[in-house]
Amino acid sequence: MKIYDWHIAPNPRRLHIYLAEKGLKIPLEEVGGEDLKLKPSYVAKYPHAMVPMLELDDGTCIGEAMAICRYFEELHPNPPLMGTDAKDKACVEMWEKRANEEGMLAASELFRNTHPAFAERGLPGSAEPIKQVPELVERARARMDRFYRKFDAQLANNEFVAGSRYTVADATTLCAVDFGKWSEMEIPTDCKCLRRWHDAVSARPSAKA
């Protein structure tokens, strides 16, 4: 098996963190180009044109970071990073989804609608050009602010995003916070619980995977 990777990109980073927390090493192939675009040979192979993607030995291509994590979680359940029992699994999935839709997608909306290299790539995964929408920039900044504050409140009562244990919800939240920095967004100074958590998870070896 092999993971098609763009090492600097936020979505693949969720998977790198997951694999490091699991202690798994999977061969990687870099498919990001120096022009900040996916290599044409990769897009021809995988027209969904997203990373990461796990190719199994039987040729099955599994895209979407959390779907890839699910694959490994089923085969290597320990340490559990996607929950333990029914309630815990549901809570991890809920917080991971919030971190993705309210954090990652907001940071992506901000970045893609401002960075000059993405002038024709306002959304990921499209072969057709998608123009930037300048009206989205301030909306995305406000989305990020709501994201910080929602997660700050959750972390006031929990050591980690989905409770007392490190999970994929922490991996996605860390990637979202750090993706925001690409657009000069920082955790507000009054979000002390989110800052405490960010310092703690950033100090884990997996944060540098």
Next chain:
Amino acid sequence: MKIYDWHIAPNPRRLHIYLAEKGLKIPLEEVGGEDLKLKPSYVAKYPHAMVPMLELDDGTCIGEAMAICRYFEELHPNPPLMGTDAKDKACVEMWEKRANEEGMLAASELFRNTHPAFAERGLPGSAEPIKQVPELVERARARMDRFYRKFDAQLANNEFVAGSRYTVADATTLCAVDFGKWSEMEIPTDCKCLRRWHDAVSARPSAKA
């Protein structure tokens, strides 16, 4: 336990379909108001301000449709609607996520940025007003078109969205296609495989749940 519901809304519909396919009956409380807004008492209880939400007997509130499905899937594994083995679970999660991000979010973007009742609600779950962005309307229509064509191609080789078995990926895809109809989007006539699938899954009793 109880599910807080807005019966006409597309996101809760994913859960209704899931429960019907499982043969599970869970008490429901309607929290959608006649003004096309969530009831203030519900938003006060659950500030994430989204539906559906499952409240467990211990008071735990589980939001996000797929997280709620995960809870029931762990307790009632048959018939499997979220995959069987590691590879199948990953493929179901991948296609469900695509149906959500490429279908549901596109249909939502189109609806929320055009319907007069949503003039201040361009995104879900925010207590602050979020103005509609007219520039998103055509972009959302193009997103829907890409969604139809991607799923049509997948259904050319598969009876159901994630393979040979009905799964949550079908539930989300059905809700996305039908949500598009709220904004007068229809499956393109040349997407014959998606139309064949839509006829088939719409005829299942769960489609009317």
